[in-house]
Amino acid sequence: MIGLFDSGVGGLTVVRALLEKAPQADFVYLGDTARTPYGNKSPETVERYALEDAEYVIRHGAELVIVACNTASALALPKLQESFPNIPFIGVVKPAAQAAAALGGDKVGVIGTKATVNSGIYEKVVRKYAPGAKVIQKACPLFVPLVEEGMLDDQVTKIMIRRYLTPLRQANVSSLILGCTHYPFLKSSIQRFMGKKVKVIDSANVVIQQAMEEYPALFLPKQDPKQLIAFTDTSSNSDKLASSWLGRPVKGIKAELAPEPVRV
Amino acid sequence: MIGLFDSGVGGLTVVRALLEKAPQADFVYLGDTARTPYGNKSPETVERYALEDAEYVIRHGAELVIVACNTASALALPKLQESFPNIPFIGVVKPAAQAAAALGGDKVGVIGTKATVNSGIYEKVVRKYAPGAKVIQKACPLFVPLVEEGMLDDQVTKIMIRRYLTPLRQANVSSLILGCTHYPFLKSSIQRFMGKKVKVIDSANVVIQQAMEEYPALFLPKQDPKQLIAFTDTSSNSDKLASSWLGRPVKGIKAELAPEPVRV
Numbered sequence: 367m368i369g370l371f372d373s374g375v376g377g378l379t380v381v382r383a384l385l386e387k388a389p390q391a392d393f394v395y396l397g398d399t400a401r402t403p404y405g406n407k408s409p410e411t412v413e414r415y416a417l418e419d420a421e422y423v424i425r426h427g428a429e430l431v432i433v434a435c436n437t438a439s440a441l442a443l444p445k446l447q448e449s450f451p452n453i454p455f456i457g458v459v460k461p462a463a464q465a466a467a468a469l470g471g472d473k474v475g476v477i478g479t480k481a482t483v484n485s486g487i488y489e490k491v492v493r494k495y496a497p498g499a500k501v502i503q504k505a506c507p508l509f510v511p512l513v514e515e516g517m518l519d520d521q522v523t524k525i526m527i528r529r530y531l532t533p534l535r536q537a538n539v540s541s542l543i544l545g546c547t548h549y550p551f552l553k554s555s556i557q558r559f560m561g562k563k564v565k566v567i568d569s570a571n572v573v574i575q576q577a578m579e580e581y582p583a584l585f586l587p588k589q590d591p592k593q594l595i596a597f598t599d600t601s602s603n604s605d606k607l608a609s610s611w612l613g614r615p616v617k618g619i620k621a622e623l624a625p626e627p628v629r630v
Numbered sequence: 631m632i633g634l635f636d637s638g639v640g641g642l643t644v645v646r647a648l649l650e651k652a653p654q655a656d657f658v659y660l661g662d663t664a665r666t667p668y669g670n671k672s673p674e675t676v677e678r679y680a681l682e683d684a685e686y687v688i689r690h691g692a693e694l695v696i697v698a699c700n701t702a703s704a705l706a707l708p709k710l711q712e713s714f715p716n717i718p719f720i721g722v723v724k725p726a727a728q729a730a731a732a733l734g735g736d737k738v739g740v741i742g743t744k745a746t747v748n749s750g751i752y753e754k755v756v757r758k759y760a761p762g763a764k765v766i767q768k769a770c771p772l773f774v775p776l777v778e779e780g781m782l783d784d785q786v787t788k789i790m791i792r793r794y795l796t797p798l799r800q801a802n803v804s805s806l807i808l809g810c811t812h813y814p815f816l817k818s819s820i821q822r823f824m825g826k827k828v829k830v831i832d833s834a835n836v837v838i839q840q841a842m843e844e845y846p847a848l849f850l851p852k853q854d855p856k857q858l859i860a861f862t863d864t865s866s867n868s869d870k871l872a873s874s875w876l877g878r879p880v881k882g883i884k885a886e887l888a889p890e891p892v893r894v
Contacts, residue, residue, distance in 0.1 A: 400675050401665045406778075411664050411863045480867075508786075511775040514670075522772075522786050599675045603744075 367392040367592065368577070368584050369428025371419040374402030375607045376510070376548035377434030379570040380458070381595070382612055387574055390587030393594070394426045395434075396621055400599035403510055404437040405479025405546065412481060416442035417449055418623045424453055425624070426594065430581050432573060433457040436545045437479050440487040454581070459487055461572040462543045467495030469565050471540025473502060477530065478545030480505045488545055502537050506530040506546075513548040514607070523552065527559050534560070541565040551611075596621035631656040631856065632841070632848050633692025635683040638666030639871045640774070640812035641698030643834040644722070645859070646876055651838055654851030657858070658690045659698075660885055664863035667774055668701040669743025669810065676745060680706035681713055682887045688717055689888070690858065694845050696837060697721040700809045701743050704751040718845070723751055725836040726807045731759030733829050735804025737766060741794065742809030744769045752809055766801050770794040770810075777812040778871070787816065791823050798824070805829040815875075860885035 370380055374397050381395050396419050398404075404412050416438040420431055431453055433439045433446070439457030446455050466474045474496070476488040483505040492501050509530075512523045534542060542564055544550055550568045557566050578585045597604050597618040608616035634644055638661050645659050660683050662668075668676050680702040684695055695717055697703045697710070703721030710719050730738045738760070740752040747769040756765050773794075776787045798806060806828055808814055814832045821830050842849050861868050861882040872880035 400671060406865075406867070407664060407863050408865050507779055508775055511772055515771055522789055525786055525789075599671050601670075601672050603670070 367394060367427040367429055369394050369396075369420070369423030369426070369431040370434045371396040371398070371416075371423055371431070371438070372435040372547055373397070373404035373415075373437065374399045375514070375604050375611075376546065378608055378611050379547050379550045379568075380432060380434035380573060383570045383574040385612065387578060388585040388587070390591045391585050392588055392592045394423050394428055394592075395595045396422050397595075397597045397604065397618070399597040399601070399604050403479070404435060405481050405510060406507065407481060409441045409481070409485070412437055413442045413445050416446055420446050420450060420455075421624055422596070422621055424450060429453065430577065430584055431455045432577055434547055434570070434573070436547060436569065437481045440478075440482045440485040456573060456577050456580070458547065458569040458573045459491055459545075461576040462545065462567050462569040463488060463491035464495050465567050465572045466492055466541045466543055467499065469541050470496075472498060473500045473537060473539045475534040475537070475539035475542040475564075476501060476503045476545050477506050477534070477542065477549065478503070479510065480507055482545050488543060502534055502539055504530055504534060506549075509546065509552060510548045513551045518551055519555065524555065527552065527555055531556065531559055539564060541567055543567045544569060594619065598623060631658060631691040631693055633658050633660075633684070633687030633690070633695040634698045635660040635662070635680075635687055635695070635702075636699040636811055637661070637668035637679070637701065638663045639778070639868050639875075640810065642872055642875050643811050643814045643832075644696060644698035644837060647834045647838040649876065651842060652849040652851070654855045655849050656691075656852055656856045658687050658692055658856075659859045660686050661859075661861045661868065661882070663861045663865070663868050667743070668699060669745050669774060670771060671745060673705045673745070673749070676701055677706040677709050680710055684710050684714060684719075685888055686860070686885055688714060693717065694841065694848055695719045696841055698811055698834070698837070700811060700833065701745045704742075704746045704749040720837060720841050720844070722811065722833040722837045723755055723809075725840040726809065726831050726833040727752060727755035728759050729831050729836045730756055730805045730807055731763065733805050734760075736762060737764045737801055737803045739798040739801070739803035739806040739828075740765060740767045740809050741770050741773075741798070741806065741813065742767070743774065744771055746809050752807060766798055766803055768794055768798060770813075773810065773816060774812045777815045782815055783819065788819065791816065791819055795820065795823055803828060805831055807831045808833060858883065862887060
């Protein structure tokens with residue numbers, strides 16, 4: 367079984383990519399809607415939340431965990447791997463950085479939450495695979511609430527796209543990594559603003575591709591696949607978003623996280 | 631000692647109102663920045679968080695708890711009072727509703743988070759004090775992220791004010807309750823859009839006024855006042871916001887909440 371988790375509903379873009387390529391795979395997805403968003407919280411808090419999320423999907427049978435959240439991938443991957451040494455973890459940062467490096471070009475743009483951008487992880491990983499590349503980052507903190515409000519094709523969203531992305535367009539980046547799993551919902555508007563020459567990289571797709579290459583057996587079709595979607599805070603809104611994004615009815619189950627160690 | 635809590639930094643508007651009227655009072659403020667925002671989460675989750683927040687300020691000496699968060703006031707007040715029967719709780723809903731009722735007028739506007747608006751609490755409480763009044767509500771989910779981004783006087787904020795408030799202006803409300811502690815930061819823009827005739831009610835001021843009337847002894851000046859500001863997730867951003875809002879340097883201390891009962 368494949369485990370996936372995210373700070374909320376954004377990681378369902380990764381589930382969508384999974385279902386496109388392996389509609390009959392077993393998976394368990396956890397969205398931490400009770401504590402969403404992660405992107406403006408501290409590294410320590412994000413790390414703690416990621417450990418609890420991972421524990422949940424592993425407890426429910428995950429043999430591989432896809433960290434479907436850029437913020438958690440940026441801040442918590444080493445700690446996750448250390449805490450669960452027998453489970454492989456794949457984050458969204460490395461596959462996206464590799465995809466950007468593979469495209470060549472000397473300037474790579476990255477957009478993400480404040481926490482992801484402040485971590486500097488994309489710069490580090492892109493330059494590992496493309497040592498000469500210049501990485502230009504921009505935090506886009508309003509994109510998540512705009513997506514969650516469903517304002518995908520709205521005047522306000524267009525203004526914010528222009529405002530956040532103008533420096534990247536002016537810098538003539540050759541590719542742009544969507545470093546947050548909410549952002550694929552704005553992909554066509556972002557592509558339009560950046561122009562056809564800029565290759566926009568959706569981390570949801572590339573992470574599923576990498577996971578399938580490394581762990582093909584987990585993606586084989588099952589006769590009666592177990593496909594579980596859980597949220598720490600269930601609401602009709604997350605079900606509605608999930609159903610519309612995945613194109614089928616979703617009724618999220620209520621996830622109970624294991625209690626944290628005493629912190630009084 | 632006075633206790634106050636909020637889902638994050640917004641409740642500092644209540645602390646600001648407190649410091650204006652009683653600069654030498656003892657208080658402890660908790661902002662639950664690790665789980666902010668509350669306004670789009672479920673009633674069960676908001677209730678659970680409010681109990682933990684209240685426990686923290688009571689553990690630190692609070693003899694009165696001001697629930698400086700409209701969402702928690704709307705959803706958790708009965709449970710809080712039941713769980714801590716010896717501590718008085720004052721929420722922001724009742725004082726704001728009473729202030730609106732006292733102004734007269736047959737149409738009262740209320741803006742707040744989705745959770746506050748969906749709870750219907752303002753309608754219920756306003757009509758308790760002004761039985762004939764019509765209450766017109768509107769959820770303004772983007773206001774919180776806009777305020778947290780410091781976009782107080784921004785083109786995008788003006789567009790959203792126009793979009794959210796046009797129905798209230800068209801309905802000719804005579805007063806408008808700012809039913810979220812973040813909204814006072816937009817008060818002048820909101821007042822400008824609604825027009826001079828509309829009385830804009832800031833729940834931060836009215837809740838402090840009511841608390842002072844009911845518990846005057848707690849607001850007396852102390853010689854060496856204990857004034858504690860704590861966050862569940864400390865970051866330079868919350869310190870920066872708090873310092874600018876309170877007009878003095880703030881270094882938030884890291885709050886450790888008591889562990890929840892086992893929920894596996």
